[in-house]
Amino acid sequence: MNGHIIRIVFIHVILFGCVGFPAEQPNILLILVDDVGYADVGAFSARINNTSTDKLYTETPRIDQLARQGTMFTQFYACTVCAPTRASLMTGKMNNRMGMWDAYAGTRTTFEKTQKSVPDGCHILDHEPLDEYRYKKADRAARGMTIPVAATALHDVKTIPQGLEGYDSAFIGKWHMGSHNHEGYRPEDQGFDETLAYFDGGGSGYHRPFRAYAARTTKWDEPGPDLTPRQDYLSDDVAQRVNRFLDDRASQHPDTPFFLYLAHPAAHGPIQSRADDLAYFEKKAKMPGLIGHKSPEYAGLIKGMDRSIGHVLDKLDELKLTDSTAVIFISDNGGHPVFTRNAPLRGGKSMLYEGGIRVPMIVRWPGRTRADAVCDVTSDIADIYPTLMEIAGVDYSDFKADTTTDGESLVPLFSDLKNAKNRYDRDAFYHFYGKLGYGGFHNFATWAALRKGDFKLHYDYQGKVELYDIARDISEKHDLVNSKPKMALDMLVQLTDWLRANCDDDYLPKPNPEYDPKATLRYGPYVRLEPLKASLMSKAGQPKYRDGRPATTLRMDAQDHGIILRYGDGPGKCDRLGARDVWVFEDGGTYYMHYDAAGPKGWLSSLAVSKDLSTWEKKGPILDFGKPGEDDSAGAC
Template sequence: MSRFAGRVFWFVLLLLSVLSVPQLVTAAPLNVVYIIVDDLGAHDLACFGNTLHQTPHIDRLAGQSMKFTQAYAASPVCSPTRASLMTGKNPARLKMTVWHEQAKSTRKTKRPLIEGKSLPNLTHDETTIAERLHQAGYRTLHVGKWHLGEAGFYPESHGFEVNIGGTLWGAPQTFFYPFSGTKHYGNEFRYVPGVLERSDQDDYLTDRLTDEAIRLLKSSADGTRPFYLNMAFHTVHTPIEGKPDVVKAYEKKIQPDSPWQNAEYAAMVASLDENVGRILKTLEELKLADNTAVILMSDNGGFINKYEGKTVTNNHPLRSGKGSLYEGGIRIPLLVRWPGVTKAGSVSAEPVVTSDLYPTLIDLLELKADQEQRDGVSLKPLLTGSTQKLKRDRLHFHYPHYYPTTTPASAMRAGNWKLIHYYEDDRNEL
């Protein structure tokens, strides 16, 4: 073989080897946007099968993402799931198994069991994903619901440089200006800090939180530092309050045989979709879309109880809802758009859980793993398409508390089976 022919041979061999291996676009540093929706059910979005709610912007995101059809919240209620998202740990390991207000409650009941004890605050011993990213040079931004502790445990104490709206409360008193008062939660005065200053009397909270997120995105667009935005919408949690004109439009669309019958709730989902669209459009206008991972999820299953006499949502065809360890209480929508990694329009039916996102970010952003015990596993093999299965054979859930949909229980999913143990009557369900 001549010297020239030999060079050609090795060049072709190298080219073929490069083309045969999936390539990750590592245009580091990569920005990260979490979009966390409160109480959004597994089938509340059109791209997940809803026939009433129109969600064109999120549907478009789904078409650009990997869609997870068997994604789980780590808990059937909000705070424990959010703690798992921040730490990569199971709520039971964190000893944080119920929301803040309930964990601090001293109210006596006549229920057969005393509920399990739960920490009211995410302790400072935990290293959050915000702290890890901040240490890596990221600008860390929180907008919206926090619900992981009282003052002293707010986002600023857990790695976030900016906190707009994050407090101890799990829901606003109202979604309408001035987003405060005592309307829905007894005599407790609640407010949303950081949004009123730039608000007008006609403003809606979901819009205003998005305004603040867009302002932060624009101030982070110069490329001097990558950013991590934790966009935590209060919607679609109670109070169930949609914009009146959108509510009227949905009242005309509801069919008698539809599983979804709440126009107020549908209007809230519509406002969510509109504002997710605004965030995505801003990323595109700032030329950040190709260098920003977007991950959309809920914190638990849909709320199926009544609010002001109307059933809020229906997790059809899943059983039950928020608070329950049946599928309707813990199954959630999950979309991951990771430029250069995820294939547009891809779907994964592998069971995954919110605690998986912490190690996934550490893995894909090529940060050094720490020595803490994490219960989540990296989803990188699924996202890159290198496998359809994770090296994990079961998921665990622990909710030793009462809720309108359940008594204290724990559950384990293994394969296509789930075992639920109820502590009150020592009963098992398979």
């Protein structure tokens, strides 16, 4: 009898040892990259374009390798911009439950900074309503709904490191979720044991933004020997600092599982790459037949990000931590439409079209995720919190019982890729962006969307509704509102009812009492003005970043106040008679340029369109924003 028991146990150990079952509490490495679009990652771009990675212009060999070793989630959603995604990831809640719907490069308009009284239901670190800030005249008459208040920091919520009992946790990278180092809202105040963070939206790839805010992080200040004696390029520097943390963990606390959240700074602008990568992609751009954008600077930036992630994965191998570490890779939003192409997905960052919110997501957990696997089940960023809790094997019953949480664990999908057993039962995904879309039908309107099953409904607060069958129309070209009016109405009611029931009223748009329908130009025909000629600036005349690397920009010939963008006395100087807040993006084969032009009496919000980036047709002005120069610092020239 005992012999049979021993034999059975022995066979059990052999069989289960072969598939490499993980330890009870694996280490967790969460990598969140910045502004990396779906089509920027080779494995995802090749799949959606039905091609191979060697046919793509952009290269991400190490992330592609990670995808082959784990599971790709092909219908994974984030938010439209940085901060909302980070808030939802850390809490498992829809971003708008917390009022986190915008990206915050500065906090000068918080109630604290302006020393204004805080309305009921708001926080002192919240933004004022933006219609009292930059869009004064636009909101007063031409907007039917006001832009809502926005939160700039997490408050009174439980975060991932606070839920991971028994784990040592560290944060390295871009926080962008704590009102710029306010005590009580920094990573170390949100449960992280070690922190090396910067708090702004982005910065040069050749400066060191980190500050050792927690006392334990001072040992990371000096360069380490594991890559090269000195790392000037930010992506390389980040990898070196992460690897130093991994070395410390392996030598000092080998028996304690760790949670490391790497919030990578790439590929946020300004677009800067290493010289060797730039030279490589300048040469590659001359090769015919490649799919994707042809920007050597951007491709080099993506390559540098991929290389730095590869260094971190190599360190896990070196320390023999790969089999005991779950790695999750995600982007915080779609690719920026100025810098990259998200085709065949429509739109990009700051838009609720697929190009703005569908992002690459990979999970590699040896022994639990399948190699070279694909999961097409729709999921989103709020699912990361409960997923990590289940990976860690910790009790998160409080999360499940909380009616204000939205996420659901993705672990059942690791073994059931098609969700045949329905153990993952989310079927409705709500999105909200309280600011301005960059184009199409969504100029000057708060924007919300609902993905339910294969269908996706867009709704802006000026009354525009669109409906798409994402399974058949991933590019969102064929609006089904007229052919499926009942479905559109049912989804619209579900979306607006959910937002009203689950989001604080202060963080939602409100009817504008000063609205004048006659002043609304959104849906009326634009006035056709003179065409404008555009030319790409030659390298010899390009403005440069502070480190001396050339910047890529677009300028227009001067025609009164028809100038789009022009530099004044030197690099980085904005011509007072030029423009500010210039955005160029491609949608459906047409290039759109939104900008604020300096007119005879004030700033004029304007639009120009082009088919080839050489000849532009001006379609504005749309709205008058006030006197030139009264808010120059808000512009990005």
